[in-house]
Each structure stands twice: as C-alpha cells, then as structure tokens.
Amino acid sequence: MQKIKIFDTTLRDGEQSAGVNLNLSEKLEIARQLERLNVDIIEAGFPAASKGDFSSVQKIAQMVKNCSVTGLARSVTSDIDAAWEALKDGAEPRLHTFLATSPIHRQYKLKMSKEEVIETAVQSVKYAAKKFPIIQWSAEDASRTELPFLAEIVEKVIQAGAQVINLPDTVGYGTPEEYGMIFKYLREHVPSIDKVSLSTHCHDDLGMAIANSLAAVENGATQVEGAINGIGERAGNAALEEIAVALHIRKDFYQASTRLNLQEISRTSSLVSKLTGMVVPANKAVVGKNAFAHESGIHQDGVLKEKTTYEIISPELVGVQSNSLVLGKHSGRHAFKNRLNELGLNVPEEEINKLFVSFKELADRKKEMTDYDLVALVLDKKLSEEVSFYELNQIQVQYGTNQIPTATVTLTGINQETIQEAGTGAGSIEALYNTLEKCVEGSINLLDYRIQSVGAGRDALAEVYVKMKYMDVETSGRGLAQDVLEASGKAYLNAVNRVIYMKNMGRELSLTQ
Numbered sequence: 001m002q003k004i005k006i007f008d009t010t011l012r013d014g015e016q017s018a019g020v021n022l023n024l025s026e027k028l029e030i031a032r033q034l035e036r037l038n039v040d041i042i043e044a045g046f047p048a049a050s051k052g053d054f055s056s057v058q059k060i061a062q063m064v065k066n067c068s069v070t071g072l073a074r075s076v077t078s079d080i081d082a083a084w085e086a087l088k089d090g091a092e093p094r095l096h097t098f099l100a101t102s103p104i105h106r107q108y109k110l111k112m113s114k115e116e117v118i119e120t121a122v123q124s125v126k127y128a129a130k131k132f133p134i135i136q137w138s139a140e141d142a143s144r145t146e147l148p149f150l151a152e153i154v155e156k157v158i159q160a161g162a163q164v165i166n167l168p169d170t171v172g173y174g175t176p177e178e179y180g181m182i183f184k185y186l187r188e189h190v191p192s193i194d195k196v197s198l199s200t201h202c203h204d205d206l207g208m209a210i211a212n213s214l215a216a217v218e219n220g221a222t223q224v225e226g227a228i229n230g231i232g233e234r235a236g237n238a239a240l241e242e243i244a245v246a247l248h249i250r251k252d253f254y255q256a257s258t259r260l261n262l263q264e265i266s267r268t269s270s271l272v273s274k275l276t277g278m279v280v281p282a283n284k285a286v287v288g289k290n291a292f293a294h295e296s297g298i299h300q301d302g303v304l305k306e307k308t309t310y311e312i313i314s315p316e317l318v319g320v321q322s323n324s325l326v327l328g329k330h331s332g333r334h335a336f337k338n339r340l341n342e343l344g345l346n347v348p349e350e351e352i353n354k355l356f357v358s359f360k361e362l363a364d365r366k367k368e369m370t371d372y373d374l375v376a377l378v379l380d381k382k383l384s385e386e387v388s389f390y391e392l393n394q395i396q397v398q399y400g401t402n403q404i405p406t407a408t409v410t411l412t413g414i415n416q417e418t419i420q421e422a423g424t425g426a427g428s429i430e431a432l433y434n435t436l437e438k439c440v441e442g443s444i445n446l447l448d449y450r451i452q453s454v455g456a457g458r459d460a461l462a463e464v465y466v467k468m469k470y471m472d473v474e475t476s477g478r479g480l481a482q483d484v485l486e487a488s489g490k491a492y493l494n495a496v497n498r499v500i501y502m503k504n505m506g507r508e509l510s511l512t513q
C-alpha cells in the first residue's frame with residue numbers, strides 16, 4: 001500500500017473562499033480538529049499577508065504537535081522571513097513557497113521571462129533552505145505550463161533544496177487524464193525526481209478536482225492537498241474528506257492509504273461549516289445531510305435487506321451515527337413498517353396496509369414525513385377505530401377584530417349521541433376549548449398548549465400538543481390537521497379520549513409522548 005500524505009489547506013486556500021474570514025480562536029479550533037482528524041500537514045495561513053494571519057500561523061505552529069504546520073510565501077525574501085518567524089517554534093517547520101510557471105502568468109502577472117522565473121524560484125528556495133528543514137515548492141498554474149519548461153524548473157528547484165514538489169491545477173482546467181500525465185511526464189523527465197515527493201493541489205472550476213487529484217495519485221503523487229468541505233478560492237479546492245474516503249473505499253484500485261482518522265470526518269466538516277458559514281449542500285458526497293439518506297421504496301427495501309445494496313460507505317466510517325430512511329411519497333411498505341417498529345409502535349400486521357394508505361395520502365401533501373406524523377397517524381387510527389369515545393364532527397369558529405370569538409362544535413359522544421355546544425372565549429382557541437369543555441363530562445384543567453408546523457412551506461401541517469388534567473389524571477394529546485383550529489380540537493379530544501381509554505381499559509396506550 002502506498003502511503004498518501006494529507007495536506008490540509010482549509011485555513012489558507014480554504015479561507016480564500018469569498019466571504020470567509022476566520023478569527024484567531026476559530027482558526028485554533030479548526031486546527032485542533034484537524035489534528036484530531038490526523039492530517040499530515042496543516043497549512044495554517046499566509047504569514048506575510050497580515051498581522052492577523054501571521055499570529056494565527058504562529059499560534060497554530062506552537063500549539064499543534066501531531067502534524068506538521070506550514071505557511072505560504074511568495075518567492076520574496078520578506079515573505080519567507082515572515083513565514084520563518086511564524087513557524088520556527090513549530091514541531092516541524094515547513095515552508096510552502098510558490099511561483100507561477102505558465103505562459104499566461106509569466107507574461108501578464110509576473111511579467112517575467114522563463115529564465116527570470118527559474119532564477120527567482122531557485123534563489124528563493126536557496127534562501128529558504130538556510131532556515132527551513134523542509135521546503136515545498138509549488139509551480140502555480142502547473143497544468144497550463146509547457147511540460148519541458150516545467151521539467152526544467154522542477155529539476156532546478158530540487159537541486160536548490162526543495163523536498164516536496166507540488167503541481168497545482170490552480171484554475172481547475174485540467175482533465176484527469178491530462179493532469180495525471182503531467183506527473184508521469186515529470187517522473188520520466190526530471191533526473192532528480194526520486195529525491196522528492198510529488199504533491200497534487202486541485203481546484204474544482206470544472207467539477208474535476210477529486211478526479212484530477214486521484215489521477216495524480218495513480219501517476220505517482222504521494223501527497224494530496226485540499227480543504228475540508230472543498231472550500232477555497234472560486235469553486236473551491238478538492239474536498240479532502242472525499243479523497244480520503246475514495247482512497248479508503250477503493251483501496252483495491254488505488255492501492256493507497258492515508259493516516260486519517262476517518263471517524264472524525266463528520267465532526268470536522270460540521271465545525272468548518274459552522275465557523276466559515278459555508279453551508280454544506282445536502283447532496284455533497286461523504287458529508288452532505290443526504291449522503292446516507294435513502295428516500296425511495298426500492299432503495300429502502302434493499303438497504304433494509306442488506307445495506308451494501310445501496311450503501312458503499314458505511315455512515316459509521318466517517319462518524320455519522322447511522323443511515324436514515326427518509327419517509328416520503330416514494331417510500332414503500334418495508335420502510336414504513338420498519339420505522340413504526342423502531343418507534344415502538346405496535347401495529348398489527350393487518351393494520352399496516354390500511355395505515356399505509358393514509359400514510360401515502362398524507363405523504364402526497366407533504367415533502368417529508370416526520371416521526372411525529374407517523375405517531376399521529378397511528379394514534380389517530382387507534383383512537384378513531386379501536387377506541388372511539390368523543391369524536392370531532394364539526395367546528396365553526398367566528399373571529400373578527402373587536403368581536404367576541406365564538407365557537408360552535410358538534411361531537412359524537414361516548415354513546416354515539418350527537419353533542420352540540422357553543423361558547424365564547426378571549427381568542428379563537430379559548431372559545432373552542434371552552435366549548436369543548438362543555439361537551440365532555442367532567443372538568444378539564446388545561447396545563448399546556450403548544451403548536452408547531454410540521455414541515456416547511458404552505459403545505460405544512462399544524463401539530464398541536466396539549467397537556468391537561470382530566471378526571472384527576474394528567475394526560476397529553478396531539479392533533480394534526482391542515483387547519484390550526486381543527487388540530488387544536490383534535491389534540492384536546494385526543495387527550496380526553498386517552499384518559500377515558502385508560503380508565504376503561506385499565507392500561508395506558510403504548511404510546512407516550
């Protein structure tokens with residue numbers, strides 16, 4: 001197995017994401033987590049960029065013990081000096097210096113000839129070698145550089161003292177085949193290439209950062225650079241978690257491994273997301289909210305029978321507790337039944353089919369069915385089919401500004417009689433509840449009333465939770481409906497019915513709230 005070093009640049013290139021600005025304590029927090037993740041190298045910043053960057057690189061270098069810390073510097077002595085001052089107290093001071101090599105950058109940005117670029121790179125590496133035990137040199141925009149020139153400059157910086165050669169696809173222009181070929185070419189055309197390790201640093205402008213990084217590994221790169229969650233300049237860097245997991249899952253193919261503590265991936269991803277404010281898309285590989293969620297019936301059935309039918313990465317591998325079978329309109333009976341069992345809802349086999357029909361009807365109107373929806377479905381069924389005491393038939397509530405809210409309610413009572421009452425209250429709900437209290441036998445003391453929407457958007461259902469004391473029993477009830485008043489009425493009667501059921505049957509319903 002080839003050992004691949006993981007070079008994390010979340011705090012340098014990652015922080016170059018537009019809109020991201022981490023303060024010192026946030027950077028220290030991320031660095032600590034990167035150490036737990038066990039990356040090999042942390043690029044903590046660009047010390048010459050600002051006082052803030054200098055001091056965070058310095059503090060991280062002093063704090064981190066289990067991995068090497070590096071900082072970026074241009075081919076300028078003052079940048080290298082700043083990097084040394086920031087890094088010298090670290091466990092393994094390492095410089096990352098770079099110079100662009102492509103014709104576009106030479107001509108328009110650096111305004112240097114090929115010879116000047118070679119001279120500048122060589123002088124800066126020689127200068128750095130007097131201070132740093134380890135120097136990484138990067139040929140910025142390597143993937144758009146003439147290969148013979150790239151081979152020439154790489155040979156010269158190796159001779160000047162560089163131990164790691166990084167070949168960035170700075171603007172995410174390369175294709176996997178092309179980019180892999182650059183590594184192959186240099187291995188064949190640079191005489192001193194065996195003295196150094198080769199590193200890959202890819203950007204995702206064309207969505208090929210991961211494929212390009214892996215192509216580099218296939219062609220001899222032994223260090224992979226990237227950022228957590230793929231953050232970074234423009235479309236971002238290669239997502240380190242994706243590379244590490246790809247190498248792990250496909251070790252049969254890549255014959256390579258990293259020392260990463262993969263179980264820390266999920267935690268690292270959410271920390272970086274929270275502190276940078278860069279939200280992780282739900283469908284993002286490895287760390288997205290949906291990465292281990294199965295929504296459709298056929299997939300859910302497969303996963304329930306054997307996870308590996310649709311799951312190539314086990315969630316536990318990356319520190320996610322478990323997969324999830326999201327119930328929605330695409331789900332089937334297997335997943336539905338499985339979730340009911342997990343919730344401890346004992347529904348007889350013959351009931352499942354009936355319940356499943358109601359589930360599908362509701363699921364058609366909602367984006368996602370929550371556990372509460374399922375509990376409400378089952379409870380509603382139990383109460384309405386097995387134990388029908390008070391049943392709500394009709395509610396009418398009149399409300400207007402400067403008017404007394406009035407409710408009229410029609411119920412079917414315990415003995416199948418029709419009960420009709422009217423009442424008022426300070427608000428619509430109070431009017432409804434005062435009226436319902438007139439309908440049922442015995443007094444009721446409402447202790448708590450809570451309402452929330454289940455789901456988001458206009459199709460959300462109202463879910464009402466009530467707690468009350470009825471017949472000396474403290475009980476609770478839930479009501480689910482598209483209308484707030486109907487849900488409130490249902491919750492109220494649900495609680496009342498539970499008490500009657502308990503009193504009658506001498507046992508509580510198996511569901512507790």
Ligand SMILES: CC(=O)SCCNC(=O)CCNC(=O)[C@H](O)C(C)(C)COP(=O)(O)OP(=O)(O)OC[C@H]1O[C@@H](n2cnc3c(N)ncnc32)[C@H](O)[C@@H]1OP(=O)(O)O
Nearest residue numbers: 013046048049050074075076098099100109110140170233
């Ligand atoms: C591909 C990458 O991600 S590279 C890293 C990018 N990261 C950053 O730029 C973040 C930190 N940068 C900064 O804070 C600032 O750009 C500084 C402090 C480094 C420089 O600031 P300034 O002196 O104001 O220069 P400015 O940023 O406007 O321009 C960059 C200069 O560096 C030169 N330069 C660019 N790369 C290099 C290099 N590797 N070696 C030497 N000079 C370089 C440019 O040609 C330009 O020179 P010029 O002023 O002679 O035209």
Ligand SMILES: CC(C)C(=O)C(=O)O
Nearest residue numbers: 098138140141168170
């Ligand atoms: C500084 C270098 C390594 C870089 O970030 C790039 O070329 O993308």
Ligand SMILES: [Mg+2]
Nearest residue numbers: 013170201233
């Ligand atoms: Mg970069």
